[in-house]
Amino acid sequence: MDMRKVVRKYIKGISSKYPYWNNTSGADHFFVSCHQMALKVTQGVPDLVKRVVRVVCYPDHSDGYIEDKDLPLPPVLLPFEYPAAGSDTKKRTRLILLGGDAISEEIALLNDTKTEFFMMDNHTISMLRRRTREYKNIAPWTLDYNTSKFCLCPGGSEMSVGRIADAIHYGCVPVVWPDRYELPFASIMNWSAFSVQIKEDYYLEFDVLKFLEEIPEADYRNLQSNTVKVQKYFQWNSPPIKYDAFYQIMYQLWRSLDQKATDYKITLAHPDS
Numbered sequence: 001m002d003m004r005k006v007v008r009k010y011i012k013g014i015s016s017k018y019p020y021w022n023n024t025s026g027a028d029h030f031f032v033s034c035h036q037m038a039l040k041v042t043q044g045v046p047d048l049v050k051r052v053v054r055v056v057c058y059p060d061h062s063d064g065y066i067e068d069k070d071l072p073l074p075p076v077l078l079p080f081e082y083p084a085a086g087s088d089t090k091k092r093t094r095l096i097l098l099g100g101d102a103i104s105e106e107i108a109l110l111n112d113t114k115t116e117f118f119m120m121d122n123h124t125i126s127m128l129r130r131r132t133r134e135y136k137n138i139a140p141w142t143l144d145y146n147t148s149k150f151c152l153c154p155g156g157s158e159m160s161v162g163r164i165a166d167a168i169h170y171g172c173v174p175v176v177w178p179d180r181y182e183l184p185f186a187s188i189m190n191w192s193a194f195s196v197q198i199k200e201d202y203y204l205e206f207d208v209l210k211f212l213e214e215i216p217e218a219d220y221r222n223l224q225s226n227t228v229k230v231q232k233y234f235q236w237n238s239p240p241i242k243y244d245a246f247y248q249i250m251y252q253l254w255r256s257l258d259q260k261a262t263d264y265k266i267t268l269a270h271p272d273s
Contacts, residue, residue, distance in 0.1 A: 003037060003040075003041040004040070004041050004042075004043060004044030004045075005044060006041070007041050007042060007044060007045060007048070008044040008045050011026075011045050011047075011048060024051070025047045025051055026047045026048060026051045026052045027051040027052070028257055029051075029052050029053075030052060030053040030054070030055055030253055030257070031048060031052050031053070031054045031055065032055040032056075032073065033054075033055075033056055033057075034056070034057035034073060034075055035057075036057075036058050038054070038056040038057070038058065039054065039056055039058065039060070039063040039064050039065055040063060040064070042054060043064065049064065049066075053069060053070060053071060053253060053256050053257065054066075054069075054070040054071070055070070055071045055072075055073045055249065055253070056070065056071075056072065056073055057072070057073045057074075057075040058181075059071075059072040059181050059182035060180065060181050061180065061181065061182070065181075065182060067182060069256070070182075071249065071252050071253065071256065072181075072182045072183065072184040072185075072186075073184070073249065074164065074165050074184035074185075074234055074245055075162045075165065076162055076165040076169075076234065076235070076236050076245070077162045077165075077166070078236060080166075080169055082146070082170070084169050084170070084171070084228075084231050085145075085146055085169070085170045085171030085172075085228070086171065086228055087171070087221075087224060087225050087228050088146075088171060089149075089220070089221050089224055091146070091147060092146075092147055092148060092149045092171075092172075092224075093147060094144065094147050094148040094149065095148070095149055095150065095209075095212060095213065096148065096149070096150050096151075096152060096175075096209065096212060097144050097145060097148035097150070097151045097152070097167075097172060098151070098152040145166060145167065145169075145170035145171075145172050146170050146171070146172075148172045149172070149173060149212075149220060149224070150172065150173050150174075150175050150196060150212050151163065151166070151167035151172035151173065151174055151175065152175045152208070153167060153174045153175060153176050153177070154177050154180070164176065164183075164184070164234075165234050167227075168194075168227055168230060168231055168234050169231060169234065169235075171224060171227055171228050171231075172227070173194070173195060173196060173220065173223045173224050173227050174194075174195045174196070174227070175195065175196045175197075175198060175208070175212070176191070176195050176196070176197055176198065177197075177198050178191070178197050179199060184234070184248075185233065185248050185252065187252060187255075188248065188251065188252065189230065189233070193223070193226045194223055194226035194227045194229070194230050195223070195227075196211075196212065196215070196223070198211070232244060233245065233248050
């Protein structure tokens, strides 16, 4: 089934049944999806691509994500296996952890993705088994999150995209690649305060390792402390709790749509009202 046709048919249906879409060609609407194909299925509706705020879990620039218009939706595999970690730097003896399923080719440390441990320069780089859909198989990795200083979050497939939320929940400083994908809440959070950002020229695994090894201990402790502080912003609750991920998304949507509404003379209520 061509999902682009499905989305096009849906937009045609709501635009003929309700007046709201036609008033702004969708500029005061938003589209939410956590499917890996979310950006691609919207390509059959030009107004949806150009005007609508697309809130997606896979904000890959190569898939047509439009910075300053679309918003990243932080995916979280709930419930977490264990409670959120605190500022417990003393027990974090492992330098790097790479969680998730198959490892991105650009930073693969070993060809065998099922290898669990690889020793290098007196540090243990934990290579985790592929994540399966059976929740019980996740528990062994979680313990590794709690004993690692830095967690690599290079992006990747549908099953591994939750690395950032997992890292933050377990107090592991996320190592991110902002040149490849949009960071959640980037317009309202200072990511440099609680993460390490890797640029394209540090893609080779040995460069990343050396880069992380050279971070002063005091700087690491500050990053880890701030990672713990932002945990509440990456949590999903039912019902939502103030300042959690739902509130962050709604606040960003309000800011984005309020800017657009100015052009169409539409009044939007503040999300807390």
